[in-house]
Amino acid sequence: MNNIAEPKSGAGADPVTDAQLAAWRADFPILGTQVHGKPLAYLDNGATTQKPQVVIDAVSNYYATTNSNIHRGVHQLSELATAAYEEGRERVRSFIGAASVQEVILTHGTTESINLVANSWGGANLQAGDQVLITEMEHHSNIVPWQMVCERTGAQLVVIPINDAGEISLDDVSQLLCERTKLVAISHLSNALGSINPVKEVIELAHQVGALVLIDGAQAIAHIEVDVADLDCDFYAFSGHKIFGPTGTGVLYGKEALLETMPPWQGGGDMIRIVRFEKSTWNDLPYKFEAGTPNIAGGIGLGVALEYVTEVGLNNIAAHETRLLNYASEQLQQLPGLKLIGTARHRASIASFVMEQLHAHDLGTILDSEGIAIRAGHHCAMPVMQHYGVAATARASFAFYNTIEEVDRLIAGLKKAVEMFA
Numbered sequence: 363m364n365n366i367a368e369p370k371s372g373a374g375a376d377p378v379t380d381a382q383l384a385a386w387r388a389d390f391p392i393l394g395t396q397v398h399g400k401p402l403a404y405l406d407n408g409a410t411t412q413k414p415q416v417v418i419d420a421v422s423n424y425y426a427t428t429n430s431n432i433h434r435g436v437h438q439l440s441e442l443a444t445a446a447y448e449e450g451r452e453r454v455r456s457f458i459g460a461a462s463v464q465e466v467i468l469t470h471g472t473t474e475s476i477n478l479v480a481n482s483w484g485g486a487n488l489q490a491g492d493q494v495l496i497t498e499m500e501h502h503s504n505i506v507p508w509q510m511v512c513e514r515t516g517a518q519l520v521v522i523p524i525n526d527a528g529e530i531s532l533d534d535v536s537q538l539l540c541e542r543t544k545l546v547a548i549s550h551l552s553n554a555l556g557s558i559n560p561v562k563e564v565i566e567l568a569h570q571v572g573a574l575v576l577i578d579g580a581q582a583i584a585h586i587e588v589d590v591a592d593l594d595c596d597f598y599a600f601s602g603h604k605i606f607g608p609t610g611t612g613v614l615y616g617k618e619a620l621l622e623t624m625p626p627w628q629g630g631g632d633m634i635r636i637v638r639f640e641k642s643t644w645n646d647l648p649y650k651f652e653a654g655t656p657n658i659a660g661g662i663g664l665g666v667a668l669e670y671v672t673e674v675g676l677n678n679i680a681a682h683e684t685r686l687l688n689y690a691s692e693q694l695q696q697l698p699g700l701k702l703i704g705t706a707r708h709r710a711s712i713a714s715f716v717m718e719q720l721h722a723h724d725l726g727t728i729l730d731s732e733g734i735a736i737r738a739g740h741h742c743a744m745p746v747m748q749h750y751g752v753a754a755t756a757r758a759s760f761a762f763y764n765t766i767e768e769v770d771r772l773i774a775g776l777k778k779a780v781e782m783f784a
């Protein structure tokens with residue numbers, strides 16, 4: 363079994379110095395706090411990431427100085443709020459390499475972004491006999507919306523299997539793709555296994571049969587450099603809270619020509635041009651897909667978070683996290699009765715595991731008493747749990763601000779749990 367993760371980026375970056383790491387950590391006030399009287403070791407970044415002071419300040423300053431509704435005001439506060447929110451959108455555009463802000467729809471998160479595509483594009487384009495291809499490792503957010511639209515339209519959901527390392531094979535993808543495949547929806551980085559999927563190759567294969575591709579980038583966005591133009595994906599979805607931004611923020615990137623053909627999926631303010639009782643007409647992109655008052659403070663904070671990540675550098679992030687993940691994987695495997703769930707050759711940030719005779723929830727509770735935050739459960743990926751024949755796993759997920767010492771504390775906490783239950 364090969365347990366050394368090979369980073370997709372960051373391989374050439376210099377190792378992060380202790381001083382650099384300490385400076386990064388100082389940017390996040392919560393990392394200096396205690397839990398149960400112990401220093402917090404936050405290893406639950408796959409669920410949500412912590413927020414740097416610059417993001418907290420941006421949100422707080424917005425409410426203190428600029429709070430107003432956007433896009434329809436004639437007064438100064440509204441103009442300032444609109445400009446700040448639209449600057450957030452521009453920062454998203456440049457972070458993911460989208461061609462224009464028309465391609466950047468601001469949502470409440472990955473879940474909403476995927477539901478938007480399933481309802482709008484899927485509702486208008488899928489019909490009986492069509493297929494939607496997903497993988498066995500998807501998060502429920504990238505399964506259930508497709509199931510729902512397939513049920514409505516008579517299309518069929520087809521699943522690309524994973525092997526026991528937690529990888530898909532491009533041969534399987536090629537075999538399953540056919541002229542009936544209308545869309546492939548695939549995670550860039552699995553939240554349950556840490557596998558990095560070969561999305562660029564999948565996109566190329568899918569396009570050969572005329573299928574569109576949606577990438578669920580919820581996990582990838584904080585760990586892997588994303589360039590939507592280079593990937594040539596049709597849609598890319600992610601959440602702001604998983605990349606050091608506020609909760610309740612998210613992004614759907616879509617190719618402009620494609621978004622132009624899609625009907626709105628939610629009706630309300632801002633998404634219309636003219637409303638008449640007989641018939642209404644729709645606003646231009648991206649507003650056609652943004653009904654109602656958005657999370658204004660969140661959008662501003664998301665822009666600041668992306669700028670912060672750019673300053674840290676995704677290659678530095680990848681290099682440091684690969685070191686953490688490899689060290690954690692080596693140490694974890696030395697624990698008797700521990701099995702890693704997810705040993706893909708290309709993986710990032712996530713160490714998922716089970717321990718003989720110890721339930722993942724008990725592990726989580728014991729670690730919590732040591733000030734160590736991990737996640738225990740099915741991670742909204744029940745089919746993955748089914749594949750491995752487990753009800754739940756314990757998951758440590760790293761961010762660039764985590765340290766080797768925190769991994770050592772995790773291992774010590776697990777040893778303590780084994781002793782307690784021996």
Ligand SMILES: Cc1ncc(COP(=O)(O)O)c(C=O)c1O
Nearest residue numbers: 471472473501503553580581601
């Ligand atoms: C791979 C993946 N997709 C989708 C989601 C859903 O993200 P959100 O709850 O922010 O909408 C998550 C959240 O954990 C995830 O890990």
